[in-house]
Amino acid sequence: MQFGLTDEQKMMQEMARDFALKEIQPTLKEDEANHRYRPERVKQMAELGFFGCALPEEYGGNGFGFLESVLLAEQIAKVSGSWRLPFNMQNIGPAVTVNKFGTKEQKERFIPNWVNADACGFFAITEPNSGSDVASMRTTATDCGDHWELNGQKMWISNAHVGDWGLVYAFTDREKKYKGMTCFIVNLKDNEGIVTAPIDTKLGLHCAPTGEIAFTKAKIPKDSVLGEVGQGFQICMWQLNNTRISCAAGALGIAGGAIDAAIEYANERTQFGKKIGAYQMIQAQIADMVAEHDAAKMLVYRAAWLKDQGLPNQQQTSIAKLFASEAAVHAASATMKIFGSYGFSTEYPAERFLRDAQSLRVVEGTSNIQKTIIAGIAMGDVPNR
Structure with missing residues (x-):
């Protein structure tokens, strides 16, 4: 049973610690007071390879796994809990999930952009009246032939009002209960049926953007389904x-x-x-x-x-x-x-x-x-x- 870290893992720890102290710490008090999110910092983290863990190199992965991601995120959170969030939004959430369930085309199209932070990621599950009971969500997706139509509201979503591409969970057949939920890859920008708004009344994590998403007859492409319909x-x-x-x-x-x-x-x-x-x-x-x-x-x-x-x-x-x-x-x-x-x-x-x-x-x-x-x-x- 091995309890020690490899030299490479120790170097990753040191790199993350260095980044947190030199790039996050100097402005943290001011940023916290002003609830300031810095997208350029996410890009810096991406350039250091922070978001490539548990992903194949062909899609921008770095050859490391979940343990290395944990080591990196731990060091960042030691300085600021807010700046641990991008590890989930860019990597362990959408990117790893699309790598598991997505088509080759979806993997090639989306994963590299999350890994290099050209696209700001998110995933939307929670709703105003649906939290721990995921299957009680009310957001629906209707098959309209040449597109899907999303209707509903998501709440307490990290990166909601700054996000680009991410995962949205909705019911395609409520009568099937758990088996009637589907996952979609959705672009929050340039869609008149999608409105986002920030939530600024949080107790903590002031530098991590949180918000709500409203879908009103939002049209999304038919190829937006991740995995299979009903697999959500x-x-x-x-x-x-x-x-x-x-x-x-x-x-x-x-x-x-x-x-x-x-x-x-x-x-x-x-x-x-x-x-x-x-x-x-x-x-x-x-x-x-x-x-x-x-x-x-x-x-x-x-x-x-x-x-x-x-x-x-x-x-x-x-x-x-x-x-x-x-x-x-x-x-x-x-x-x-x-x-x-x-x-x-x-x-x-x-x-x-x-x-x-x-x-x-x-x-x-x-x-x-x-x-x-x-x-x-x-x-x-x-x-x-």
């Missing part, structure tokens, strides 16, 4: 099992950033004549954070490794996502306590770590949904895929 639910579940590993990587990064900040502050701040890190209560908090983070790291890396080996991993991925996201919230909360009053100030990163960490309990399946998946597989109700 299967595609959606397969995709979420991948994108949640990137969320788990984001949790590792946020927790790691919070722990580093807590340790630095505990070694600098003095009370009653000595640094606060000398007090056992502070040490106990840091010890718990470090132990949980180390355990989370092993779980996330294991799940990513299983994916790269083509082995069953759904349960392990949900375990990783559940544990890592909860550990990140705990680490961020403990960091705020260690910072005391300064933790409540936007002048320090503690409050941002806590705000950003909260999202990871919700996205790509809430913590409760992860528990349902884990228990269902453990009890033999469903197989581990």
